[in-house]
Each structure stands twice: as structure tokens, then as C-alpha cells.
Amino acid sequence: MIDDFVLLKLNSTSAKDIDNHVTTFLDLSDQILLQICRYLSSAYILFSFYTPEHAEFRLHRLICNYYKKIKFDQINNNEYNYIRSLLCYSSTTFRPESLVLSNEHINCLIERFFSDIPFDILHSIFYYLKELKLIHCSQANLRFLRSYERILSQLESLHINIRQELINDDDDESLAFDTDVNEECYISLARFLFNSEMFSLHTISIEYHYGIILNKSLIPHQTLRNVNLFLQTIDDLFILLDGLIPNVQTMIIHLIQPRILACNFPIKTSTCLQLTKFSLFEHRIGLLFNDLKIIFSFMPNLIDLTLSIRDTPDPSFCHGSLLESILKEYFPRLHSFDYTMTHRIIREITSLINFTQWSMNSVNYINESDKWIHLYSYPWPSNKDDQRRLPLVQSGCYTTVKSDVKRAQYIDHLLITKANEFDDLYQYFIRTKTLTTGSMVHRKLPSRISKLILTKYFPILTSSQICIQPTVRHLIVERRLTDENELIDFAYQFPNVQYFEILFPSDHISYNTCLKRLFDRNEKISLLSKLFHFTTQISYVEFASKEKLFDWLIQNTYLKYHPYAFYVHLTLSKMFIWF
Secondary structure, X not given: OOOHHHHHHHOOOOHHHXXXXXXXXXXXXXXXHHHHHOOOOHHHHHHHHOOHHHOOHHHHHXXXXXXXXXXXXXXXXXXXXXXXXXXHHOOOOXXXXXXXXXXXXXXXXXXXXXXXXXXXXXXXXXXXXOEEEEEEEOHXXXXXXXXXXXXXXXXXXXXXXXXXXEEEEOOOOEEEEOOOOOXXXXXXXXXXXXXXXXXXXXXXXXXXXXXXXXXXXXXXXXXXXXEEEEEXXXXXXXXXXXXXXXXXXXXXXXXXXXXXXXXXXXXXXXXXXXXXEEEEEEOOOOOOHHXXXXXXXXXXXXXXXXXXXXXXXXXXXXXXXXXXXXXXXXOOOOOEEEEEEEEEOOOOOOOOOOOOOOOEEEEEEEEOOEEEEEEEEOXXXXXXXXXXXXXXXXXXXXXXXXXXXXXXXXXXXXXXXXXXXXXXXXXXXXXXXXXXXXXXXXXXXXXXXXXEEEOOOOOOOOHHXXXXXXXXXXXXXXXXXXXXXXXXXXXXXXXXXXXXXXXXXXXXXXXXXXXXXXXXXXXXXXXXXXXXXXXXXXXXXXXXXXXXXXXXXXXXXXXXXXXXXXXXXXXXXXXXXXX
16 A cells, blocks of 8 residues: 555655655545554554654554554464564553453463563553453463452453353263353452452453352452442342442343352342442342342432343232332332343233333243243333343244344344244344354355354255355354365365364374365465464374474474464363464
């Protein structure tokens, strides 16, 4: 985009030497320059325009968000190394205010960042941070971060999304979730949040599929204003509300497991006097109406309430007059109420009274021979932040609840279990970007589908059944390959894949053959030319370190002839290769 003449002039001491009749890059408007940036990665924007040694202040002002807000995600190895060099070796201080580290596409990115950056540089980076996000991080990543908690003194916003660890189950040759609960992670999360010295922190979001465990001995956090937490049980919520965050203003809570303790938590005086917006999402924990009263007693000044209650055994949630009277009693200032609830009908509800203050729909249906009632307020969604979900999904993209909720328009990740469900992907699920299926894909997927997960039930295809999918960038195959030919078929069907995760054959000869074939750079037989991150299970060889894995790959595959530097990582029984 910039010819050599313009580059020469930009690097000169003065741009005034350029003839007035020559249009240069700097003559372009701010809008055009920003439009150009949209076609470049963050690393290339910094490489092209961030030149502190010979600063062009207008360009630096335009791209300030790109060096104040650094995001490590969906980048190749060279881009990672360039940004890392800016952080570590730049002659001028390069310290972002916002940092995003994500394992969503590059599985080992966070661990590499923490291990690559020298201690004194990390210390300096964390000291100046105001916003930090860890996406799909591991428990090991959290334990490392906790060692820096005293340095995060200026941090204002922290978002942690903890991935559900995957293990390989050799019996069914598929990937399965590890259900072992790591108690150390629970403790570190709670103590990291409430016993830390992050005195500037006002916004926290922690998404953890097991839920955080809290206890009364934790130190209250006085500065937290906005909270989004996944808690294990309702008792953890009671402890949270009972003085742990006295100045909270907005709160989103997900309750993961049914109650473990049998004792009743005593109703306390109001402790969250500044809380005006509260959302509760419970995942079939058996919430009771009296539990709701205890929760409500902590927040007398609430203005905005969202309740998403799934499969409650308490029929009191069905009674409009009873629920509305409780809302009036506890929340005299309530202006907004979003509600969804399902109840399995054991005996007929004869005294169901309609809601009068809040618009509500009622649906009765049968699922697996049980009768259910579903109540929900409308409109749904009421706004862009409405996270309520339809309560019961029978299979794939079809729900047992019939309502006027336009659910399909708000689903990002779709599960398809039957071939005829692909029609709805084209007609109704207009925002879906990630697709999981075990069915054969007979036709070209919509261009918005960039991530595809093929389950262990995905069939072996013949050449005549293959439909090329050029828009898929992230491919995960959860079943084991049979041979090299099937790998070639996948590469032909998904030619533009950048992130690839698959299980190679179990026998070491076929395993090695697939590895060699995948990384053969011969122009006539090259596979997946755009690939820059690959993950697979280590089948038959044990490696004591990633250095030994690197040498083994150089010795046994065509990575020996790869012209650019690449990074390898080893964890448990999986290898990661990052180009």
C-alpha cells in the first residue's frame, strides 16, 4: 500500500521535503487510514505505524488503541514474537493499559506469554495494567497470575474465563471432559479476589464451570462495583451478599450445583444498599421460594431484576400474585423485571393467578412423559444484555417449548444432530458462527460459520460425499482418523483452516505417516497452506520437555524443512505446534 518513495519520505527527518504536487500516505484522511487498519492485524498495524524512534504523532494518535489495548488472540507465531519484542526490547516504554490473553484458538498462548516474558518485564506490564482478560485459561495460568496479585495495584477490570479441561478417553477414541474437581483452584480464585491487594479493582467477571467456593473468613472487597460470578451453590451466594462486596452496584450470578448444606441461612439486615441491578441464573439447582426471599433481603434499593429459574420443584414460582407481592414488598423502586421459569407439574396447579403488573406468557407442554409449565416475561429478549435461555432442549436446534421467543436469532453456537436440521441453519439461525455436529455436511455452509466441531459420530466420507467448506477457519475433529487418506480428505474439504485439532491413528506407523503428510511443503501435495496452529494427542512417545518434542518433530517430520520459526508446546498427552 505504501510505495518505497513514500516510505523513504516518512522515514526522513521532515515530510516537508515532499513536493506539494505529490500525494503521499500522510495526505490521506483519518477515516481512510483507519479503514486501512481494519484490513491489518494488530501486529502489522504496530509494525507499520508505531515508530517511536521517528514518531509521526498523527499516526500514533490514530492507532493509540492498538498499542494501549493489546490482544493476544488469533495471531501467528511471527506476530506474537513481534509484539513480544515491543514489550521486552523496545527502546521506548511500551506498556498497554488493556491486555487480553486468549487460549480460545491458540491453546498454549497464555502459558507461553507467562513463561516467555522476563520477570521484571512482566512486573512492569502488570503494574501499568488497568484491564486484564484471560480467556479459556487453565488452572495453572491462574496459579501463575496469583503470584503477581500484589503488582496489579492499578487494575480496574478483571475478566477470567476458565476452560473445562479435556482429557482423552482411549476406550471410545474421543475427547472427554475431566470431571475431577481441583479444590486448589477454588481456593485460589476466592482468595485471589477477596484477600488480594487489588484496591483499584471495580469490575470482576469469573466464569468457572464448577463454580467458586466462598467462606466467611474471606476479607471483604470494598471497591468492587460490578460483579459477574459463577458460584457453586446458593450458600456461596448468601456469603457473597452478606458483606463481602458491600459497595456493589450491578451483579450477575450463575449458580452451578444444588445446595450441599442443609442448614438455613438467617435473614440479615440489608448489606448491599448500592445494588440496583441483579441477575440470577440457576442451572437446575432446585431453587425454592424461601431462598429467593433471603436473596432479596440483601438488596432493598433494586431497580432492575432478572430471574432465570430452570426446573424448580416449588410451585410458588408459578403464582403471579404471590411473586408480585414479594417484589413489591422487597423492591419498592423496581422498574424492570425479566423472568423465565420452568416447573415440573406433580399435581395440577388450580390456583394459578395471572400476573398483573408484569407482562407474562404461560406455556404448558409435555417432555419425556412429564408435564411442565413455562412462564416467561416478554419481550424476550428485553434488551441486548438479556441472557435468559429457553429451559429445555430436546435435541439439536429444536426445543420442546413452543413460544414466540425468537431464540434462533441469538444463538452463537449451534448443535445439529440430524441431517434435516441443516435447513434451519440457513433460514433461522442467522447469527450462528460455531457449529457442532456428528452428521454429514452435504452442502456449503453459510459464510458466517467459521468454527466447526465434528463429534466422534461424524462418518467416514467417500470422495463423492465431500463438500468443500472454504469459510471454516477453526476445525476440531473429536474422533480418531483411520489413515492418511482421511487426513487428505479433511484437508481437501476444509482448505482454509488456520486452527486444526484432530486425533491421529493409534498405531505409530500411521501416526507418523499423518504427521509427515500434514507438514509436507511440496507445492504439488501440500496440505492446509494457511495452517498456523495444530493440536493432536501424543500417541506412543513420551517427551520429558518441549525441547525434546521439538527435536523429535525435526527428526521425524518435514518440519525439518520449514523455512520459518515455529513454537511447540507440550501438556499432559497433547502437543501444540504454532507457526
